[in-house]
Amino acid sequence: MTGTGILVVGNGPVAHRFVERLRHHGRTDRVTVLDAADSPACHRPLLTSVLDGSLPATAVTLAPPPGDTLLAAGTRAVRIDRARRLVHTEHGDAHRYDRLVLATGATPHVPDLPGLRGPDGRPAPGVSTLRTLADAVRPRGERVTVLGGGVLGVEAALALRRAGHLVTLVHRHAWPLNRRLDRAAGELLAARLAAAGVELRLSTTATGYSPGRLALTRPDGGRGAVEGDALLLCTGAEPATALARAAGLPVRAGVLVDADTRTGDPRVHAIGDCAEHPDEPPGTLRSGWAQAETAARLLATGTARHRPSRPVLRPRTPGLDLAVLGEPEPATPPDETIQLTDAARGRYARLHLTGGRLTGAVLLGWERAIADLVQLHQRDLPVPRDRLALLLGRPTRPATGPVELPDHAVVCHCNNVTAGTLAHAWHAGARSTPELAAATRATTGCGGCARGVEALRAVLAARADTTAPTRQPAGSGR
Numbered sequence: 040m041t042g043t044g045i046l047v048v049g050n051g052p053v054a055h056r057f058v059e060r061l062r063h064h065g066r067t068d069r070v071t072v073l074d075a076a077d078s079p080a081c082h083r084p085l086l087t088s089v090l091d092g093s094l095p096a097t098a099v100t101l102a103p104p105p106g107d108t109l110l111a112a113g114t115r116a117v118r119i120d121r122a123r124r125l126v127h128t129e130h131g132d133a134h135r136y137d138r139l140v141l142a143t144g145a146t147p148h149v150p151d152l153p154g155l156r157g158p159d160g161r162p163a164p165g166v167s168t169l170r171t172l173a174d175a176v177r178p179r180g181e182r183v184t185v186l187g188g189g190v191l192g193v194e195a196a197l198a199l200r201r202a203g204h205l206v207t208l209v210h211r212h213a214w215p216l217n218r219r220l221d222r223a224a225g226e227l228l229a230a231r232l233a234a235a236g237v238e239l240r241l242s243t244t245a246t247g248y249s250p251g252r253l254a255l256t257r258p259d260g261g262r263g264a265v266e267g268d269a270l271l272l273c274t275g276a277e278p279a280t281a282l283a284r285a286a287g288l289p290v291r292a293g294v295l296v297d298a299d300t301r302t303g304d305p306r307v308h309a310i311g312d313c314a315e316h317p318d319e320p321p322g323t324l325r326s327g328w329a330q331a332e333t334a335a336r337l338l339a340t341g342t343a344r345h346r347p348s349r350p351v352l353r354p355r356t357p358g359l360d361l362a363v364l365g366e367p368e369p370a371t372p373p374d375e376t377i378q379l380t381d382a383a384r385g386r387y388a389r390l391h392l393t394g395g396r397l398t399g400a401v402l403l404g405w406e407r408a409i410a411d412l413v414q415l416h417q418r419d420l421p422v423p424r425d426r427l428a429l430l431l432g433r434p435t436r437p438a439t440g441p442v443e444l445p446d447h448a449v450v451c452h453c454n455n456v457t458a459g460t461l462a463h464a465w466h467a468g469a470r471s472t473p474e475l476a477a478a479t480r481a482t483t484g485c486g487g488c489a490r491g492v493e494a495l496r497a498v499l500a501a502r503a504d505t506t507a508p509t510r511q512p513a514g515s516g517r
């Protein structure tokens with residue numbers, strides 16, 4: 040039996056953020072992390088960059104947890120004994136905890152269709168999912184069918200296309216990303232996919248699989264099939280709740296928590312994809328990181344007030360220029376809605392404003408505007424009056440120069456790089472944006488933060504100029 044202190048089950052990006060923030064907030068006692076996987080933890084949003092070959096697998100692994108964290112890789116937690124405050128592992132040992140943090144994430148959903156699973160319950164030969172590094176480097180043959188036209192399906196289909204595969208995307212709704220986009224935006228996105236060479240089968244329902252063949256029902260109700268060497272399932276993910284459920288903790292879709300990440304047991308917290316948080320959408324990194332921050336602050340300082348994340352969807356697809364900010368259907372109607380469709384150039388924008396601030400947006404094709412609009416939304420800044428100029432990417436920022444960010448502000452969301460990390464790298468000698476990218480990985484994901492990194496670099500340089508001691512001319516006598 041080992042330890043007391045804080046025990047974390049899971050070693051994904053949310054657990055990582057939690058441990059880092061716990062140290063940041065000053066909690067220094069023992070932290071043990073159990074990870075069922077025995078490979079290094081990876082930053083999942085970059086897996087499609089491994090899939091298309093633009094990043095090597097080594098580039099997407101997360102740095103080891105900070106300092107003296109004890110990481111038990113290849114150690115699956117199999118049972119929680121809440122009465123004795125013990126977590127039992129598959130190896131037969133047990134870890135004692137003072138506080139337990141569940142960060143077990145989610146597992147890909149495999150639809151209940153004939154032929155998709157083998158006798159052992161795993162995906163049948165030729166069928167795969169995309170959640171781990173091993174999934175991203177799996178050989179798939181020339182013709183790949185992607186099932187599911189949500190965010191992951193769209194990103195994966197385009198990544199496989201870039202890697203040279205012949206790709207068919209099967210989606211049961213009339214346009215991809217139907218939960219996030221209205222018809223006008225969805226049809227433009229479908230046109231982009233088709234232009235990239237992805238064959239689309241929309242309004243089409245998969246009915247079964249046999250090796251090399253996905254059976255389906257066509258939009259006219261007739262039966263059909265797509266032939267392919269491999270089938271990639273992008274059909275959602277299910278929170279990994281088995282441990283919590285077996286321990287008698289309240290579970291719905293995810294492990295139920297309060298705003299400050301407490302489960303039904305005050306000594307047990309749940310964060311990230313495994314949790315069902317009252318103020319956070321499920322299954323996104325931002326919401327997981329916001330929960331990690333709250334849990335870390337609570338465990339380090341004894342108090343926390345959860346600050347909900349602001350949802351941003353930005354598929355990591357070169358040239359796609361798509362962003363969805365906020366909730367697609369806000370609970371409170373906005374004061375103002377601005378909508379613009381420029382079908383000839385494949386551009387679409389819908390902005391929701393309340394009190395002169397951006398509460399939501401769908402943007403497709405506004406390459407130069409997206410970064411500014413994301414910043415305005417994330418930081419809840421007033422939107423300039425000339426909305427069209429904003430969309431066209433003309434400078435509209437208040438003339439106060441680049442805004443200074445607190446150290447904990449995340450600048451690169453793909454790689455979880457904060458302003459503090461960038462400043463540290465800058466002071467250590469990484470003075471240009473490419474040098475900052477090499478030192479921190481900022482800008483190496485979707486690239487959407489490039490302007491933010493450049494602005495921060497400018498602030499640091501300007502600050503160094505004004506604080507540098509003034510050189511006295513030689514022989515000035517002082």
Ligand SMILES: Cc1cc2nc3c(=O)[nH]c(=O)nc-3n(C[C@H](O)[C@H](O)[C@H](O)COP(=O)(O)OP(=O)(O)OC[C@H]3O[C@@H](n4cnc5c(N)ncnc54)[C@H](O)[C@@H]3O)c2cc1C
Pocket residue numbers: 048049050051052053054073074075076080082083084085086087114115116117142143144145146169170171191279282310311312313322323324325327353354355
């Ligand atoms: C290809 C891809 C692209 C994505 N892109 C984006 C994006 O652009 N933006 C975004 O916001 N989100 C994105 N996501 C979702 C995002 O990756 C998840 O929200 C995030 O990974 C959740 O992190 P987590 O730490 O909660 O869980 P996970 O990343 O699932 O990690 C769970 C960890 O728990 C461990 N574990 C599970 N059970 C046990 C157990 N019993 N014992 C010990 N260890 C256990 C696992 O080994 C793993 O280490 C993407 C996901 C994928 C797959």
